[in-house]
Structure formats: C-alpha cells, structure tokens
Amino acid sequence: MYAFFKSIHILGLVLMAGNVTVTALWKVFADRTSKTQIMAFAQWLVTVTDFSFTLSGGFLMVIGGYGAAYVGHLSVFDAPWLVLGQVMLAIAGAVWLGILVPIQVRQARCAQDFAIIGDVPAAYRKDSRTWLVWGLLSTVPLLAGLYIMVAKPMSYW
Numbered sequence: 001m002y003a004f005f006k007s008i009h010i011l012g013l014v015l016m017a018g019n020v021t022v023t024a025l026w027k028v029f030a031d032r033t034s035k036t037q038i039m040a041f042a043q044w045l046v047t048v049t050d051f052s053f054t055l056s057g058g059f060l061m062v063i064g065g066y067g068a069a070y071v072g073h074l075s076v077f078d079a080p081w082l083v084l085g086q087v088m089l090a091i092a093g094a095v096w097l098g099i100l101v102p103i104q105v106r107q108a109r110c111a112q113d114f115a116i117i118g119d120v121p122a123a124y125r126k127d128s129r130t131w132l133v134w135g136l137l138s139t140v141p142l143l144a145g146l147y148i149m150v151a152k153p154m155s156y157w
Contacts, residue, residue, distance in 0.1 A: 001071040009064025016057030017142060019049050024135050031128050040115030047108045050101070058093060080154035088145030095138035103131045 023046055030042030065085075069076050076082050110124045148154075 002068055005064045005067030005071060007064070008060050009068055012057045012060025012062075012064055013146060014057070015053045016061065017139075017146070019053035019057065020135065020139055020142065023049055024132060027128075028132060031125075034120065036114050036118050036120060039120065040111035043104075043107050043111040047104050050104060054096065058089075061089065079152075081148050081152040084154065085145045085149045088141040088148065091141040092138045092145070095134055095141075099134045100131060100138065103127050103134075107131070 027042050027046050030038050033039065066076065068074075069082070074082065076086065107124055107127050110121060110127075114120050114124065
C-alpha cells in the first residue's frame with residue numbers, strides 16, 4: 001500500500017507542477033499575440049486546466065502523501081523534511097488560492113468581453129503581469145518542496 005500511496009503522491013505532483021509550468025508558458029505567448037480571441041481562449045484554458053490539473057494534482061498529493069505516511073507509520077510532524085515539505089505546499093497553495101485564482105476569475109470574465117469587442121483593457125494586461133509574477137513565485141516553494149521530499153536533507157540532522 002505504501003508504494004500505491006507514494007505513486008498517487010508523485011502523480012499529483014506531476015499534474016500540478018506540469019500544469020503550473022506549461023500554463024504560464026502558453027498564456028504568456030497567447031497574450032503576446034494581442035489577438036483577442038487567442039488571448040480569451042488561452043485565459044479560458046488557464047481556468048479549466050487550473051481547476052482540472054492543479055486542484056486535482058494538489059488533492060492527489062495530499063491524499064497520497066498522508067496515505068503513504070499512514071501506512072508507512074511515519075509521523076507527518078516528527079520528521080523535519082516532512083514538516084517543511086508540507087509548509088512549502090501550503091505556501092504554494094495559499095498563493096494560488098489567495099492571489100492567483102481571484103486574478104484568473106477576473107481575467108476570465110474580462111476575456112469574455114474583449115473576445116467579442118476586440119479591445120483588451122489595461123487592467124487585463126496589468127493582471128496578466130501580476131499573475132505571472134505571483135505564479136512564478138508560487139512555483140518556488142512547490143519546487144523546493146519537491147527537492148525536500150526527494151533529498152530529505154534534514155533527515156540526517
């Protein structure tokens with residue numbers, strides 16, 4: 001059972017980290033075209049894939065990680081690497097829920113209008129820059145958590 005839960009945990013990470021990385025890349029390129037229909041479609045995809053892959057990936061990471069800890073008889077609060085890994089995921093999740101999702105929702109509503117009207121408001125472009133910066137910043141703890149979980153650097157202290 002440990003291998004099953006660990007696999008679920010890793011699958012969740014692949015879904016989440018993969019989506020976060022790819023989504024940022026193609027959204028930036030879509031926005032750079034300044035073609036409103038492409039931008040609107042990309043923004044719609046950001047919302048769909050974020051809730052499909054990032055959310056489900058996070059869910060699988062949590063279920064898999066806690067499941068592996070449970071069946072492996074590991075306390076999730078005794079090992080420093082487990083604690084720090086959870087903190088990194090919580091930080092990334094807080095940025096996603098508190099900053100990125102509200103921006104995405106606002107941009108999705110705006111994109112519906114400018115896809116028809118053909119004029120991209122300055123507020124959308126400002127939100128795009130903010131989304132990209134915070135998205136990149138939220139990736140740092142996600143990748144740090146990946147490193148910590150694989151290398152377990154504090155397990156030797």
